[in-house]
Amino acid sequence: MSEVHVLLLPGDGIGPEVVAAAQRVLELVGHRTGYRFVFSEDLVGGAAIDAYGTPLRDETIEMALRSDAVFLGAVGGPKWDHLPKATRPEAGLLRLRKELGLFANLRPVRVFDPLADATPLKPEIVRGVDLIVVRELTGGLYFGQPSELRREPTGRWAIDTLPYREEEIARIVDLAFQLARARRRKVTSVDKANVLNTSALWREVASEIGQRYPDVTLEHALVDSCAMRLVARPRDFDVLVMENLFGDILSDEAAVLAGSLGMLPSASLHGQPPQRPGSPAVRFGLYEPVHGSAPDIAGKGIANPIGAILSAALLVRWTLGNERAATAIEQAVEETLASGARTADLARPGEPAMGTEAFTDRLLERLAS
Ligand code: GGG
Numbered sequence: 385m386s387e388v389h390v391l392l393l394p395g396d397g398i399g400p401e402v403v404a405a406a407q408r409v410l411e412l413v414g415h416r417t418g419y420r421f422v423f424s425e426d427l428v429g430g431a432a433i434d435a436y437g438t439p440l441r442d443e444t445i446e447m448a449l450r451s452d453a454v455f456l457g458a459v460g461g462p463k464w465d466h467l468p469k470a471t472r473p474e475a476g477l478l479r480l481r482k483e484l485g486l487f488a489n490l491r492p493v494r495v496f497d498p499l500a501d502a503t504p505l506k507p508e509i510v511r512g513v514d515l516i517v518v519r520e521l522t523g524g525l526y527f528g529q530p531s532e533l534r535r536e537p538t539g540r541w542a543i544d545t546l547p548y549r550e551e552e553i554a555r556i557v558d559l560a561f562q563l564a565r566a567r568r569r570k571v572t573s574v575d576k577a578n579v580l581n582t583s584a585l586w587r588e589v590a591s592e593i594g595q596r597y598p599d600v601t602l603e604h605a606l607v608d609s610c611a612m613r614l615v616a617r618p619r620d621f622d623v624l625v626m627e628n629l630f631g632d633i634l635s636d637e638a639a640v641l642a643g644s645l646g647m648l649p650s651a652s653l654h655g656q657p658p659q660r661p662g663s664p665a666v667r668f669g670l671y672e673p674v675h676g677s678a679p680d681i682a683g684k685g686i687a688n689p690i691g692a693i694l695s696a697a698l699l700v701r702w703t704l705g706n707e708r709a710a711t712a713i714e715q716a717v718e719e720t721l722a723s724g725a726r727t728a729d730l731a732r733p734g735e736p737a738m739g740t741e742a743f744t745d746r747l748l749e750r751l752a753s
Pocket of ligand 1: 456457458459460474477632672673674675676677
C-alpha cells in the first residue's frame with residue numbers, strides 16, 4: 385500500500401473544523417483506492433504566534449518539504465490584527481507559499497446545480513458555471529520591495545511595489561494554457577494594461593505564450609470590466625489567469641456565483657514532484673479552502689466544510705494524479721447538496737441548516753456508497 389504523507393496545518397478560527405472534515409474524506413478515499421494517508425500536524429498563523437512567537441517556524445517548512453502535500457485551513461483573526469504586517473498570521477502563509485515555490489494558485493469555481501438558486505444572482509446566469517481562476521502566487525504586489533508604512537512627523541506614508549519578471553509571467557500563463565487544453569480551450573488573461581507597466585508586460589508575454597497554443601483562444605481583459613463580466617456573464621469564462629492581487633479579489637467575487645465563499649477550494653502548485661524518497665505522488669502541492677478563518681463562527685461547529693473537502697479532491701487530482709477518485713469526491717458533494725443538505729451559509733431563511741460534522745457525515749455516506 386502506497387503511503388501518502390500529508391502535513392496538516394489547520395491554523396486559526398474555523399481552520400481546524402474544516403481540516404478535520406477534509407481529513408475524514410481523505411481517509412475514506414485512501415481505504416477505497418489503496419493509499420495509506422499518513423498525517424502529521426503543526427501550527428501556523430495566529431496559533432503559531434501564540435505558541436512560538438512566529439506565524440511560521442523553519443521546522444514547519446522542513447516538515448512540509450518531507451511531505452507529499454500540505455493541507456492548510458485558514459489563518460488570521462482579530463486577536464492578531466494589531467501586529468505589524470510582517471509578523472501577522474497572514475505573513476506565515478505568504479512565506480510558506482514563497483518558500484515552497486508554489487507560484488500557481490488554482491481556484492476552480494463550479495456552480496453545483498442544486499445551488500443555482502442559492503446566490504443573489506439569477507439562476508439562469510450562474511447555472512452551469514465552471515471556470516478556474518489561476519492566480520500568480522509568489523510575486524506581484526504581495527512580495528514587491530519596497531513595501532513599507534512610515535509614521536513621520538510630517539505625516540504617515542506607505543508604499544507597495546508591483547514587480548513582475550518576464551519568466552514569472554510566462555510560467556503561470558503557460559500553465560493556464562495547459563489547463564485550458566484539457567477544458568474548453570479558452571484563456572482570459574486579466575490585466576490593467578491601459579494604466580500599469582507590469583500589466584503591459586503581462587499582456588505582451590501572454591500574447592507570446594498564446595502563439596504556442598494555436599488551438600486555444602486567448603482574450604485579454606481589463607480587470608475592472610472583467611470583474612463586471614464575472615457576475616453578468618460568468619459562462620463566458622473558462623480559464624482566467626492574472627497577477628496575485630487581482631486573483632485574490634476576483635476569486636472572492638467569483639465565490640458569489642458558487643453560493644458562498646465557503647464553497648471554493650484551491651491548489652497551490654509548482655509542477656515538481658515531492659522531495660520525499662519513494663513518494664507515490666506526481667506533484668507536490670499545498671491545498672486550502674479559499675475562505676479565511678471566519679472568527680465570528682469559529683468553534684460553533686457550523687462552518688461550511690465544502691471548500692476544504694473540494695480542496696481534498698484537488699489534492700487527489702493534482703498530487704496523486706487520481707482523476708477518478710477526485711471526481712468521486714466532487715460527485716459526492718453534488719449529491720449531498722441535491723439531498724437538501726445545507727450548512728448555515730447556504731440555507732435560505734427559515735430553512736434548517738446542518739453543522740459541519742453532520743454535513744460531512746452525510747457526504748461520507750454518499751462517498752462510501
Ligand atoms: N485559507 C486561506 C486563508 O487563510 N486566507 C487568509 C489570507 O489572508 N490569505 C492571504 C491571501 O491568500 O492572499
